[in-house]
Amino acid sequence: MGQCFIVRRGGFNEKRKxxxxxxxxxxxxxxxxxxxxxxxxxRIFAVGKSGDGASGSGAHGGGSGGTGGIACSLLYLKADEEVPITVNDALSxxxxxxxATAGTTPTGQSGGIAGVAEGGNVxxxxxxxxxxxGTGRSSASGDNGSDGLNGGAKGGNCGGNYISNRPHAGGGAGGSRLPALNCPYVSEPYTATFSGGSGGYAGDTHGSAGADASAYPEFIVGPAMVLYGSGSGGGGRSYNNDASGNGGARSxxxxxxVIIEKGVN
Structure with missing residues (x-):
């Protein structure tokens, strides 16, 4: 059922459903x-950009970005009114x-900071x-990356169990999912679909590279658009000091x- 809002027009208050x-x-x-x-x-949604993940840093998996905030309002607007729109890497x-402000992109193993929202009347x-x-270790198994929050991406696996002289790297963190209380464009939880990159492992003579993080589908604006959240971290390279082992790429x-919907009866 629709709500009733008080709208001020021409010196008097008018109640509109x-x-x-x-x-x-x-x-x-x-x-x-x-x-x-x-x-x-x-109905207006201002959705802050979600931060990217971080690539694997040495033997450690990269952290995931923070998601943007989401503000929502119901507004009665008059024909020919002009409203400036701002959408950039810091603000929507x-x-x-x-x-709503953007989430931040980390540069190493730690995760990014979340954005916030203000002004929404809903x-x-x-x-x-x-x-x-995840942390990579020279004398023990590495850690898996942490799963993303709010049903986000799964953390990447470490390179494997520790074997003497074959240490394994940490997995990349999974990206967190955007808040979804009132925004129907936010994806359903996707822990099983996307993940951070797996950590590299050490072989007999060479270390392997960390795996790349899963990328979200291309973002296409329209009524069927899907908002996921922050990017995931790449897997760390093997602890072997071999040039062939590099950290995995972030997503x-x-x-x-800014999404604008029109009310219909």
């Missing part, structure tokens, strides 16, 4: 200006109405922090976006 249904109207992944084509109710905003959801990559987080 919000719609029960919403349809996708437009979305921005870069700066722009939204010109209201028809007076009515709009719909004029002065609502905004909800302001903070993002989820990134998680840590990228979901871009920032």
């Amino acid at each position: 919000t719609p029960d249904n919403w349809v996708f109207h437009q979305a921005y992944t870069t700066d722009g200006t939204f010109i209201v084509f028809e007076s009515g109710w709009y 905003s719909f004029g002065s109405y609502l905004s 909800s302001n959801e903070s993002g989820y922090a990134g998680t840590s990559g 990228k987080g979901t871009p920032g976006v």
Whole structure:
């Protein structure tokens, strides 16, 4: 059932019932200006960019990024009103109405910091922090990377069990999933689908490279768009000091976006 909001127009307060249904109207992944084509109710989501993961750092798995925040508002907008849109690597905003900051990208084993949201009259959801990559050890088995928060990606496995003189590296952290309380575009939990990179292992004479983190599908703007979350970390290389063993590559987080829906009866 729709909610009732008080809307101030022309010196008096008018009570308007919000719609029960919403349809996708437009979305921005870069700066722009939204010109209201028809007076009515709009549902707006400001989604902060999710941080990328970190590549494997030595024998240690890379950390995952923090996710952006998500703000949501129901707004009655008048025809021909112009609202500036900001979408960049730090901020997503719909004029002065609502905004969300981006999660950060780590540079090593630790996870990134979550973004926050403000101004939403429906909800302001903070993002989820990134998680840590697994530790590689020279005289013991390495650690698996930590799973992403909120049903995010699975942490990468370590290179294997320790065998004398064959130490194994840590796995990369799984990316965290965006908050999903009110935003229908956020993916369902995906722990079993995506993961951080597995750690490398040491062979008889050479160490192996860490595996790359799983990448999310290409982000395509439209009514069927899917928002995942932060990027995962790459696996660490074997503890062997061999030049052939490099850290695995990170994956990228979901871009920032401002989504505009139109209310329908």
